Amino acid sequence: MRPTSVQKQTRFTQPARSLWAAGLASLLLLGACGNKDEAASPSPQAQQTAADIAKIEKPDLKFGFIKLTDMAPLAIAYEKQYFEDEGLYVQLEAQANWKVLLDGVIGGQLDGAHMLAGQPLASTIGFGTQANIITPFSMDLNGNGITVSNAVWAAMKKNVPMKDGKPVHPISAAALKPVVDDYRSQGRPFKMGMVFPVSTHNYELRYWLAAGGLNPGYYAPDKGDTAGQIKADVLLSVTPPPQMPATLEAGTIYGYCVGEPWNQQAVIKGIGVPVITDYEIWKNNPEKVFGIREDFAEKYPNTTKAIVKALIRAAYWLDQNNNANREEAVKIISRPAYVGADQEVIANSMTGTFEYEKGDKREIPDFNVFFRYNATYPYYSDAIWYLSQMRRWGQISEARSDQWFIDTAKKVYRPDLYAAAAQDLIDEGQLQASDFPDFKTETGFKPATAEFIDGVEYDGREPNAYLQRFDIGLKGDESP
Amino acid sequence: MALRQISQRLLKQLGQRLQALPSDVAKSLPKLIAPLLGLCFFLLIWQVLAARVETSLGNFPGPTEVYEQASNLWAEHKAEMVRADAFYARQEARNEALLARNPNAEVRIRDYTGKPTFIDQIGTSLITVATGFLIGSAIAIPLGIVIGLSPTMYAAMNPVIQLLRPVSPLAWLPLVTIVVAATYQSADPLFAKSFLVSAICVLLCSLWPTLVNTAVGASSVSSDLVNVSRVLRLSKLTHIVKIVLPSSVPMIFAGLRLSLGVAWMVLIASEMLAQNPGLGKFVWDEFQNGSSQSLGRIMVAVVVIGLIGFLLDRGMLALQRAVSWDKTAILR
Numbered sequence: 001m002r003p004t005s006v007q008k009q010t011r012f013t014q015p016a017r018s019l020w021a022a023g024l025a026s027l028l029l030l031g032a033c034g035n036k037d038e039a040a041s042p043s044p045q046a047q048q049t050a051a052d053i054a055k056i057e058k059p060d061l062k063f064g065f066i067k068l069t070d071m072a073p074l075a076i077a078y079e080k081q082y083f084e085d086e087g088l089y090v091q092l093e094a095q096a097n098w099k100v101l102l103d104g105v106i107g108g109q110l111d112g113a114h115m116l117a118g119q120p121l122a123s124t125i126g127f128g129t130q131a132n133i134i135t136p137f138s139m140d141l142n143g144n145g146i147t148v149s150n151a152v153w154a155a156m157k158k159n160v161p162m163k164d165g166k167p168v169h170p171i172s173a174a175a176l177k178p179v180v181d182d183y184r185s186q187g188r189p190f191k192m193g194m195v196f197p198v199s200t201h202n203y204e205l206r207y208w209l210a211a212g213g214l215n216p217g218y219y220a221p222d223k224g225d226t227a228g229q230i231k232a233d234v235l236l237s238v239t240p241p242p243q244m245p246a247t248l249e250a251g252t253i254y255g256y257c258v259g260e261p262w263n264q265q266a267v268i269k270g271i272g273v274p275v276i277t278d279y280e281i282w283k284n285n286p287e288k289v290f291g292i293r294e295d296f297a298e299k300y301p302n303t304t305k306a307i308v309k310a311l312i313r314a315a316y317w318l319d320q321n322n323n324a325n326r327e328e329a330v331k332i333i334s335r336p337a338y339v340g341a342d343q344e345v346i347a348n349s350m351t352g353t354f355e356y357e358k359g360d361k362r363e364i365p366d367f368n369v370f371f372r373y374n375a376t377y378p379y380y381s382d383a384i385w386y387l388s389q390m391r392r393w394g395q396i397s398e399a400r401s402d403q404w405f406i407d408t409a410k411k412v413y414r415p416d417l418y419a420a421a422a423q424d425l426i427d428e429g430q431l432q433a434s435d436f437p438d439f440k441t442e443t444g445f446k447p448a449t450a451e452f453i454d455g456v457e458y459d460g461r462e463p464n465a466y467l468q469r470f471d472i473g474l475k476g477d478e479s480p
Numbered sequence: 481m482a483l484r485q486i487s488q489r490l491l492k493q494l495g496q497r498l499q500a501l502p503s504d505v506a507k508s509l510p511k512l513i514a515p516l517l518g519l520c521f522f523l524l525i526w527q528v529l530a531a532r533v534e535t536s537l538g539n540f541p542g543p544t545e546v547y548e549q550a551s552n553l554w555a556e557h558k559a560e561m562v563r564a565d566a567f568y569a570r571q572e573a574r575n576e577a578l579l580a581r582n583p584n585a586e587v588r589i590r591d592y593t594g595k596p597t598f599i600d601q602i603g604t605s606l607i608t609v610a611t612g613f614l615i616g617s618a619i620a621i622p623l624g625i626v627i628g629l630s631p632t633m634y635a636a637m638n639p640v641i642q643l644l645r646p647v648s649p650l651a652w653l654p655l656v657t658i659v660v661a662a663t664y665q666s667a668d669p670l671f672a673k674s675f676l677v678s679a680i681c682v683l684l685c686s687l688w689p690t691l692v693n694t695a696v697g698a699s700s701v702s703s704d705l706v707n708v709s710r711v712l713r714l715s716k717l718t719h720i721v722k723i724v725l726p727s728s729v730p731m732i733f734a735g736l737r738l739s740l741g742v743a744w745m746v747l748i749a750s751e752m753l754a755q756n757p758g759l760g761k762f763v764w765d766e767f768q769n770g771s772s773q774s775l776g777r778i779m780v781a782v783v784v785i786g787l788i789g790f791l792l793d794r795g796m797l798a799l800q801r802a803v804s805w806d807k808t809a810i811l812r
Contacts (some may be wrong), residue, residue, distance in 0.1 A: 060590060067768050078593075084570060091593045094765055107661045109673050133632055242768035249536055265770065269536040336777070337595035338554075339770025 056087045057300040064095040064104050067242055068259040069350055070115045070140045070288045072329055073370060075312035086306035097240045097375035098196040105291060106131040115291035118386050119199030120412045127395050130187055136417035137311050138378045139288040141369035144201055144278040145263035146208060148255035153273040157181045166360060167386045170280035170453055171210020179275040180214060180233055192331035193239040193247060193256035200287055203389040204278045205257035210472040211454035218394035218480035223380035230480045248272050260349040260398055261341045262420045267355050268345055274356050279364060284373055285453035307469025308421035312376055326351050378418055379473050380444035383409035388463040392473035399477040405463045415444050490802045541776035549776035558599040566591040588657060596757045605747060605758035608675060611745040612682025615737060620687040624694025645688040649681045649746040652796025653753050656680050675754040681750035686743035697728025731801040740796050744789045759785055
């Protein structure tokens with residue numbers, strides 16, 4: 001049977017060739033069609049899961065993403081037909097910015113999306129737009145960097161210890177402090193960019209600056225201040241990720257914190273120098289999450305499970321055999337419909353290296369982690385770290401009990417949904433139980449760790465005690 | 481009736497033109513030299529200057545890179561069609577497997593879920609602009625006649641029209657987005673919200689020239705004709721259909737042509753912001769991609785946008801000529 005009759009159907013989201021051909025193509029004289037004989041055979045899973053497919057409540061889905069390398073699990077789940085194996089027909093659509101993406105999920109234009117870890121948390125507690133968004137799947141670890149302009153780097157480099165003619169990493173923001181003081185004494189505020197007020201990047205940049213003695217400023221939403229620049233030494237503002245290099249080049253900002261490929265882009269274009277990766281700020285920090293509405297998960301439980309299954313398989317593929325598939329992944333996500341940047345730029349970080357100054361390329365095999373170290377499991381302690389930073393910088397304007405942090409995390413992060421999907425994959429024999437945490441004993445709290453650039457110990461069970469350990473930042477019932 | 485006459489006249493003219501084509505070409509050859517020279521000169525300047533503009537994404541694309549990217553986009557379109565066929569084949573196989581297990585299972589074939597290609601995006605843009613423009617015209621022409629016939633209505637509406645006419649689509653967009661999000665809710669929507677938002681922005685920006693021109697046309701019907709109508713005691717409706725409409729047709733079409741130009745211009749901006757998967761989104765996505773090919777691909781879009789705008793305008797001009805009773809008027 002040939003599918004030509006089906007292709008004639010029309011939807012406005014994906015307009016058919018026929019409708020406009022009938023009415024308007026006469027203007028254009030384009031529109032011959034391609035060769036229709038080639039066809040791929042379905043993978044063996046098609047038969048295995050055929051029975052389950054019938055139970056999918058909502059097979060037609062649309063997911064949003066931002067053009068960043070960590071959207072890779074979505075692209076891989078689509079291209080490797082993991083979604084189709086689960087009976088899901090998914091459309092992936094690039095979104096203009098994080099705000100548009102979040103509104104899309106809240107408004108229902110999108111069924112789910114690649115999100116900043118802070119977005120589901122902030123929506124649930126009502127910082128920004130209020131909506132109940134949950135996370136059944138964490139998308140990756142690490143993957144961000146902080147880049148400064150060439151001029152700032154030249155001034156900063158004098159304060160950086162050197163070894164064998166190369167700067168010693170990690171570089172502390174203490175090296176940046178004299179530069180900032182210098183700018184400020186000339187009456188020029190020191191401006192840096194991050195991607196969204198509740199983004200990982202905002203908290204990482206703030207963490208790095210504060211660890212070096214620079215105050216990144218406070219928010220005070222109860223007083224109507226959502227700029228986050230109260231008492232700031234460095235003024236942070238929002239710039240969409242793909243515009244970071246252009247904004248840096250234009251001199252509007254002197255540095256930024258962003259995900260890949262936008263740090264490597266600055267090196268390749270010769271407009272800036274990445275000074276630190278988030279891996280060095282907090283080893284194996286959680287990054288993006290996959291966010292869906294709470295009512296979506298309640299209304300479509302089988303669909304939700306199927307989505308998580310496909311995403312787990314995609315993440316597994318990305319890290320399989322010690323990153324053996326990364327080259328292929330780079331080829332896929334460099335297509336214009338996905339991330340779209342040049343292959344060499346994406347390959348720089350996706351294949352385990354990171355270039356700081358031009359020519360200073362170093363091995364960071366864990367720069368982008370998609371599956372190892374239980375990267376995809378939604379840990380409560382990760383959610384609580386983000387909440388603790390929201391409190392530290394005043395986005396949560398009043399003191400909250402440790403129990404409140406834990407309850408909020410449990411409302412948003414849903415390891416139960418993850419475990420159900422993983423169990424299915426284990427039962428089907430796709431993955432081993434050893435690929436996952438032991439679901440019977442897993443508490444959702446990672447052991448306490450001090451693997452931060454400033455060595456401050458973090459235990460997810462005691463967020464308030466954690467906040468007390470910082471010199472810069474709100475603690476107890478302080479307000480800015 | 482009038483419509484049939486118009487279409488017959490159009491067809492006849494087209495037939496005459498086609499017959500006269502060979503001799504026409506020979507006759508107009510000298511006339512073609514100047515435009516062709518102009519075009520060649522433009523391409524030359526473009527190629528030379530483009531090479532001198534260095535950006536962070538490489539040199540500014542010249543005509544050769546644009547040609548290269550245009551063929552790339554065409555190749556991508558063809559590759560996507562092949563992928564679409566594979567997608568449908570997989571669905572067939574899956575459905576068969578499903579039916580083999582459970583003969584009563586409900587199966588259906590879904591539309592291809594892949595990325596819209598450049599060609600699809602041109603299609604979306606044309607559909608979106610047509611929707612906004614046609615609905616806009618359907619509002620503007622009757623309203624224009626009402627305003628044109630009644631000086632009181634004209635006085636009442638004029639300030640509002642003058643106030644809204646210069647508003648940019650970028651100002652409408654946030655309002656339209658929020659209103660559509662609040663009012664258009666359905667489980668299985670027929671139109672995507674982004675499509676509606678873009679089409680409504682096009683409508684809001686493009687209906688004014690038609691409205692104003694129709695009003696002027698309707699108010700300046702020759703007094704002789706108005707007197708004839710009075711003498712014959714034509715009813716209000718007959719008066720409009722037999723007297724007002726025919727005599728304001730040239731003005732209406734002049735307005736429609738202006739409106740279509742505005743609509744096409746506004747569309748790209750609206751699509752960019754509403755994320756409607758047309759040419760506007762293509763340009764925005766390529767800008768975000770920031771690859772070494774991005775500028776070339778954006779230039780392809782610029783050329784295509786210009787070309788389609790030109791063709792739409794020519795189409796309206798031909799229509800305007802066909803329906804204009806004053807064949808001596810110079811239209812360009």
